[in-house]
Each structure stands twice: as C-alpha cells, then as structure tokens.
Amino acid sequence: MRELELYFGPQHLGMVGNFSITLNVEGDQVLEAKANPGYLHRGFEKLMEYRTWIQNFPMVCRINVVEPDSMEMIYAMAVEKLARIEVPERAHYIRSIYLEISRVASHLFGLWAYANMLGFDTVAQWAMYHRDLILDVFEELTGGRVYHIYIWPGGVRRDFPPGFKDKIVNTLHSIGGCVPDYDSTFFNNRLFYERAKGIGKLTQQQAKQWGATGQTLRATGMAYDIRKIESYAAYDKVEWNVPVREDGDAYSRVWVIRDEMIESVHMIFKLLDTMPEGPVYNRIPNPFKWKVPKGDVYVRCESSRGELGLYLVSDGEDKPYRVHFRTPSYPNGLIILEKLLKNASIADVGNIMISLYVVAPEIDR
Amino acid sequence: MNESLKQELESTFKDIMVTDRRDNRVSVIVKRGQVLAVLRFLRDKGFEHLALISCVDWIDENEFELVYILASYMQNNEEYTDRERLHIILKTRIPRQSPRLETATDIFPNADPYEREIHELFGIKFEGHKRLTPLFLERDYEIPPFRKDFNTRKYVKDLFDNIPCIGIEKK
Numbered sequence: 001m002r003e004l005e006l007y008f009g010p011q012h013l014g015m016v017g018n019f020s021i022t023l024n025v026e027g028d029q030v031l032e033a034k035a036n037p038g039y040l041h042r043g044f045e046k047l048m049e050y051r052t053w054i055q056n057f058p059m060v061c062r063i064n065v066v067e068p069d070s071m072e073m074i075y076a077m078a079v080e081k082l083a084r085i086e087v088p089e090r091a092h093y094i095r096s097i098y099l100e101i102s103r104v105a106s107h108l109f110g111l112w113a114y115a116n117m118l119g120f121d122t123v124a125q126w127a128m129y130h131r132d133l134i135l136d137v138f139e140e141l142t143g144g145r146v147y148h149i150y151i152w153p154g155g156v157r158r159d160f161p162p163g164f165k166d167k168i169v170n171t172l173h174s175i176g177g178c179v180p181d182y183d184s185t186f187f188n189n190r191l192f193y194e195r196a197k198g199i200g201k202l203t204q205q206q207a208k209q210w211g212a213t214g215q216t217l218r219a220t221g222m223a224y225d226i227r228k229i230e231s232y233a234a235y236d237k238v239e240w241n242v243p244v245r246e247d248g249d250a251y252s253r254v255w256v257i258r259d260e261m262i263e264s265v266h267m268i269f270k271l272l273d274t275m276p277e278g279p280v281y282n283r284i285p286n287p288f289k290w291k292v293p294k295g296d297v298y299v300r301c302e303s304s305r306g307e308l309g310l311y312l313v314s315d316g317e318d319k320p321y322r323v324h325f326r327t328p329s330y331p332n333g334l335i336i337l338e339k340l341l342k343n344a345s346i347a348d349v350g351n352i353m354i355s356l357y358v359v360a361p362e363i364d365r
Numbered sequence: 366m367n368e369s370l371k372q373e374l375e376s377t378f379k380d381i382m383v384t385d386r387r388d389n390r391v392s393v394i395v396k397r398g399q400v401l402a403v404l405r406f407l408r409d410k411g412f413e414h415l416a417l418i419s420c421v422d423w424i425d426e427n428e429f430e431l432v433y434i435l436a437s438y439m440q441n442n443e444e445y446t447d448r449e450r451l452h453i454i455l456k457t458r459i460p461r462q463s464p465r466l467e468t469a470t471d472i473f474p475n476a477d478p479y480e481r482e483i484h485e486l487f488g489i490k491f492e493g494h495k496r497l498t499p500l501f502l503e504r505d506y507e508i509p510p511f512r513k514d515f516n517t518r519k520y521v522k523d524l525f526d527n528i529p530c531i532g533i534e535k536k
Binding site for chain 2: 229307335364
C-alpha cells in the first residue's frame with residue numbers, strides 16, 4: 001500500500017483547537033506522527049518582560065483559554081514568594097473554592113470535546129450547558145465570564161458578594177443532579193467502552209519517562225497530585241481523595257476526569273462550610289513603583305491537566321526579567337501524543353489527542 | 366535528605382556549588398562540561414522527573430544560563446513523603462557567542478521539545494539533538510526573538526506599520 005502524508009488539523013473536523021499533527025499513514029494505519037504546534041504562539045513570556053508585575057495579570061490568564069484561573073494562581077504564587085507577601089486565611093479558602101469551580105468548568109469543556117469527537121452530541125451539549133452555568137457564577141463574582149483576573153498577589157481582588165455561597169451551592173447541585181444522566185448516557189455506555197478501552201495505552205514507566213503528570217499519570221495508578229504533595233491555598237484544610245485508575249488508556253483517563261469533577265464538588269462544599277471570616281487581601285506596594293526583590297523561584301500547582309509550573313526570575317526591577325511556564329500539555333502534546341499515535345488507526349487520532357487533554361494555547365504560549 | 370544529598374554531590378563532583386534554599390528547593394551550580402554527568406547522577410538518585418528546561422539571557426554578563434528543574438515521582442503509588450516536594454534547580458552558564466551545549470535527550474527523553482524551544486527562541490545549539498527543527502515560529506530572525514537584545518516592540522512596529530490600512534489608497 002502507498003504511504004501518504006496526511007495533515008490532521010488545524011482545519012479538521014476531528015481537531016479541537018489550533019493544533020496540527022502531520023501523519024504518515026499507510027491505509028488506515030498511522031506510521032509516524034509529528035506534532036506541529038505554533039498556530040497560537042503569541043510570545044507572552046517575552047511580552048511579559050515589557051510590563052510591570054501587576055500589568056502581567058491580564059496576560060497570564062490568556063495563556064490558557066480553557067482554564068485561565070490556575071495561570072493567575074501560579075503567577076500570584078511566584079510573585080508572593082519572591083516578594084514575601086503573606087496571604088490571609090480567608091483568601092486561601094476563596095482561592096481554593098475558585099480554583100475548584102474552574103477545574104469543574106475546565107473538565108466539562110474537556111468532556112464536551114471528547115464526547116463531541118466520539119459522536120455523543122447530546123452529552124457534549126449537556127457539558128457545554130453546565131459549563132455555561134459555571135461561567136455565570138464567575139460573571140457574578142468577577143465581572144468576566146472566561147478571563148477573570150481575580151487572584152492577586154496578597155489575596156483575591158474582592159470578597160464574595162452577598163448570597164454568593166447559595167449561588168455556588170445551587171449551581172453545583174443542579175450540575176451534580178445530572179451525574180446519573182451522564183453516567184447512563186455516556187460513562188456506562190457500551191459505545192464509549194468499545195471506542196476508548198485499550199486505546200492510547202500508556203504504562204506507568206513510560207508515563208514517568210516522558211514527563212507525564214495529571215490525569216495521564218493518575219490513570220496509570222499513581223496518586224500524584226500536587227494539591228496533596230506540595231499543598232497550597234487551603235487544600236490541606238479539608239479531607240479529600242485523589243481519584244486513580246490503573247489501566248493507563250483513554251478510558252481510564254476520561255474516568256479519572258469524571259471522578260475528579262465529583263471530588264472537586266465535594267471539596268467545594270466542605271471548603272464553603274469551614275471558610276473563616278476576615279480580610280481577603282493584604283495591601284501590596286504601589287503597583288506603579290513596585291520593585292520585587294532579586295531572585296528566582298520555581299513554583300507549581302495542579303491545574304486541571306497536571307503540573308503547571310512557573311520559573312520566574314527577578315533582577316530587582318519593576319518588571320520580571322524572565323518568565324517561563326511549564327505547562328502540562330507541553331509533554332502531553334509534543335512527546336506522549338507522538339509516541340502513542342504510532343500504529344494507531346486514523347479514527348483514533350482525535351480520541352488519543354483529546355483523552356490526553358491537549359490544549360494548544362498552553363503549548364504555544 | 367538535603368544534607369546527605371549535598372555531601373554526596375560535593376564529594377562526587379569538583380567545582381560544584383550546592384545551596385539549600387530551605388523551601389524544598391536545592392540550587393546546584395555546575396560548570397558546563399559537568400551538566401550531563403550531574404543530570405545522570407541525579408536521575409539515578411531518583412530525581413527522574415525533568416519538569417522544565419529554561420534559559421535566561423544575562424546580557425550584561427554576556428552569558429546564557431541554562432536551568433534544569435528536577436523533581437521525583439512517588440516511590441509507591443499511594444504514600445506522600447517529603448521527597449516529592451524537593452526540587453533540584455540545576456544551573457549552568459555558557460557564553461553568548463556561538464552558544465552550544467550537549468543535549469540531555471539521552472538521559473531524559475522528555476528534554477526533546479524543551480531543547481528545541483530553546484534552540485529556536487535563544488539560538489543555543491544542542492549537540493547530538495536529532496531534531497532541532499522549528500517549533501513555533503514561521504520565519505527566520507536575525508536575532509532569536511527571546512534574547513534580550515531583540516526588541517519586540519520595535520519589531521512589531523517595523524513589520525505591521527508597513528502594511529497599508531484597508532480603504533486608504535496610496536496617492
């Protein structure tokens with residue numbers, strides 16, 4: 001059979017986001033795959049060197065379109081560590097709640113992409129609708145639906161408005177009430193099982209070797225979660241579990257995502273119950289004249305896809321000297337995807353890619 | 366843990382500077398020729414998660430700084446120990462003129478795209494790397510764009526101000 005070169009994306013029905021894969025195919029089989037990023041390279045890391053520490057906040061959140069909140073968090077954490085700013089107790093709780101809500105929104109978006117790709121249009125529409133309910137919550141809290149710019153060095157921008165706790169609880173209850181529907185239509189559906197079981201299988205050894213974190217690693221049996229390992233915000237204040245699966249295939253990865261959403265919702269309820277009163281931010285110096293002390297830090301947090309890290313260097317001026325994000329999609333999209341696509345069939349390319357949760361803006365930055 | 370690691374590193378390698386930064390980060394500064402040996406040593410000690418390779422352009426000192434950030438995965442699949450919290454920040458400096466360094470892809474397979482990115486954005490050549498092809502950019506630049514002497518604002522102005530607006534005819 002003749003060997004062909006096939007361009008999968010960026011304009012392709014099976015492709016989500018501005019990403020492309022160059023496939024060498026023979027018949028239906030992929031012989032070799034080359035990830036081809038760069039369609040969304042905006043050079044944010046360089047642009048951030050031209051702006052003051054505070055001016056960078058509207059920029060970091062745009063690095064990841066799907067889950068901008070963990071980007072704000074990681075940048076605020078790094079600046080706090082360099083400038084030695086303390087965060088009040090209540091702000092820690094608000095940050096955790098806010099990040100978990102955004103994790104649910106991000107997973108629902110991921111579920112939309114995955115269900116849509118498999119042809120489960122109904123489930124995809126439900127997921128999109130439920131994500132929209134969460135965007136309403138964000139709009140009430142911050143004024144923005146997608147980009148919120150809510151986390152700030154020294155805390156969060158403002159406290160919860162009156163009645164906001166009830167709004168969160170009601171929204172999450174109305175989403176949680178649909179979990180049986182999701183299960184019977186999608187997660188326990190034979191079609192999903194047949195399409196995803198054994199596809200894109202990764203052993204734990206391979207996952208470690210290729211730098212996997214997040215669900216990709218947790219689906220191979222390791223409970224590696226930075227919220228537990230190097231706890232930040234208020235994640236050590238309440239009890240919660242890390243969902244783990246053993247098989248390392250697309251089926252396990254999607255199930256980990258489902259279990260994580262449910263765990264996050266339970267965690268939000270616990271955090272809301274135990275949240276203390278008090279101030280939500282500590283004053284920072286005048287942002288126009290703020291010089292952050294010299295030094296470099298590496299901080300990390302668990303975004304909805306895995307380890308999100310930031311290496312930040314300050315030379316004692318009012319602007320960062322170097323900003324470098326370690327995004328979880330980077331090893332997923334550029335290494336693991338290429339390896340897993342070898343000998344896969346063309347029909348499974350989208351399946352493997354979306355189950356690895358590859359988000360293109362995060363790779364390109 | 367940190368103390369014994371520090372002693373082991375200092376006794377195995379010459380010209381190495383190990384600083385415990387007390388926030389679960391240990392900073393290790395080595396000469397460029399020792400990078401691969403130290404990386405291999407640390408990987409065999411259990412720091413098998415290469416989180417990031419970064420590069421900083423210290424233009425005033427006329428040097429590039431390569432930064433390797435290493436951490437470890439969990440030993441068994443359930444228990445959390447202090448070990449996973451510990452990060453090694455390994456740094457080395459190379460001159461800015463014709464910068465080159467040996468690739469770490471033989472030790473850490475996931476170093477591949479990080480080195481490609483640094484090659485493209487800083488112009489550092491990694492010897493032995495099998496695929497130093499462009500990653501993000503679509504055209505060639507005289508100065509690699511993430512170096513400090515590349516002025517993004519001037520570049521954008523020069524490039525886009527030369528494109529005439531739609532509807533304005535040139536007289």
